[in-house]
Amino acid sequence: MENKNTDPARIHTSVLLNEIIQWLNPKSGGRYLDGTLGMGGHSSAILEAGGPDCQLVGLDRDEEALELAGVRLAPFGERANRFHLAFSHFEAALDELGWDKIDGVVLDLGVSSLHLDEAARGFSFIKDGPLDMRMDPSGGMPPASTLVNKGSFSDLTRILRLYGEEPMAPRIVKAIIKAREEKKIETTLELASIVEKAYPAKRRAQSRNHPATKTFQGLRIAVNSELDELSEFLRLIPERLNPGARVAIISFHSLEDRVVKRSFREEARECTCPPRQPICTCGKKARLKVLTKKPQLPGEEELENNPRSRSAKLRVAERIDG
Template sequence: MAGSMQPADLHTTVLLQEVIEWLRPAPGGRYLDGTLGMGGHSLALMRAAGEKAELCGLDRDKVALGHAGRRLEEFGDRAHLFHLPFSRFEEALDELGWDEIDGAVLDLGVSSMQLDEADRGFSFIHDGPLDMRMNPDSGRPSAADLVNTLKHGDLARIIRTMGEDPLAGKIASAILKAREKEAITRTLQLAEIVRLAYPPKMRHTARNHPATRTFQGLRMAVNRETEELTYYLKTIVGRLKPGGRVAIISFHSLEDRAVKHAFRDAAKGCTCPPHQLHCTCGGIPEMKVLTKKPQLPSEEERKANPRSRSAKLRVAERLNSDGEEV
């Protein structure tokens, strides 16, 4: 890190203005940031909300939590930070005595700090230990544990479903063959195995590094990101005030589909079979979807921050108990 640059200076918060506009922060509001990261969204939310607004910020990365805490010092005891994954947000809210919140934001991307710091094991550009755990103290298996122990089918499934790589089977075969000779423990070691698994023509014409999708799939599996999101989507609605909004930024089609379907189902209310002509379940809509299509970064943002190009923002608003807008 050069000169006096801080990690927060090296990370650009994605879709920042759009999130603030959708969440409409106001004085006295209570807001949840389930993926605090460098604190970019939270900082803007609290400044826009003004007096007496409070923040509940979560992150399972202790390093990121420390950086965010320093950025949010100006809010004193109105910023409450917790070392927790976002799926456990209810524990934090209960500890604070908050039954409901006015808004919530979730940014499912990996921070630039995590990607660029070789020792974290997320990068296929810089060599480091093959870890990928957002919380290294979690006791959960690392990426190295997965690539050295999983059967071919399980490894291929992770790379295919979470990494969305059509060559998943071929890549899994290459990994199993390589680990017969020696354990795969370094990021560049794995990146080279994956690169060579690609046919030469695909290797040379690929827009991104051939290992991009494999690393993405392993990161999601290591951190149980799909399970975390599924649980969050089931529980966040019940903690929003009527009129409260939730904004979720995803970078992966699997995650975006999960958010889309969860919002759609909450807005539908009725759970009767599609072929049934009349509703008999009595289900009442809980949410109104505010983004019929995901909002994408502007061309200006994509040029300034290429890592934002795959970001998609979806927003929904809690309805009152009668299924009506506030």
């Protein structure tokens, strides 16, 4: 493995780390879930803060990240448990450990430095590599190249509009289809160049980000079913939280943040009956209390030390008796 002997802390800097520890406030004897283990930054901080009786289970779809996290979490011994799972399947890990409820959860939905910096993973439009973008290549999902080379005009346009929030979607998809008629699009830089040339010159000159940023985001979300994954997790997690347990979620684009915001708000509502209905018949009880009215953002010091944190938004909710 390319990064096997590399210090995980040097590869990836965990975003909003201090804020996560402050909100979760790990306790002795507590059980915690890190649904996006990555290279173990948030997990190691939780175990450190919680003391010698604190336990944690970490999940990740990426086997390379799991191995690197194992190096970082080795000092915690059996208190740190790792599973090769998507975070929406967290219940399988809890059940295997015999954990009915947990005392806190963190999700960091950002793409890790491991993915961005390793050209072979196909996430970067700066470094050339195969057009892959799968977080778990062993999971049976088709790579981004399949979408790009076989997707219809309507499907690709929908992906770029919905998941990439790309206003130039139709124009970009036309350029992709024209290019693939001549030659299969196989690498990240090939696709990035097609997108860049499809962008109007004026927009290209005025853009703060690379023209391919939103296209790559849209394809990555589609390839990994990221929004479906998040929605399923949010549906299931309240039932496995102890009263007072907190769930902290860091998102990096408006689509994810919107899903988290709406789910927290829905779980905090008592009744969904029509306003004019005199008696509640739905029986819905609030399960969460929203603790962050607005998302918490990185401070100036973190932004200076870790520019990749600039898009991060943290929302936190607490389980209540319901």
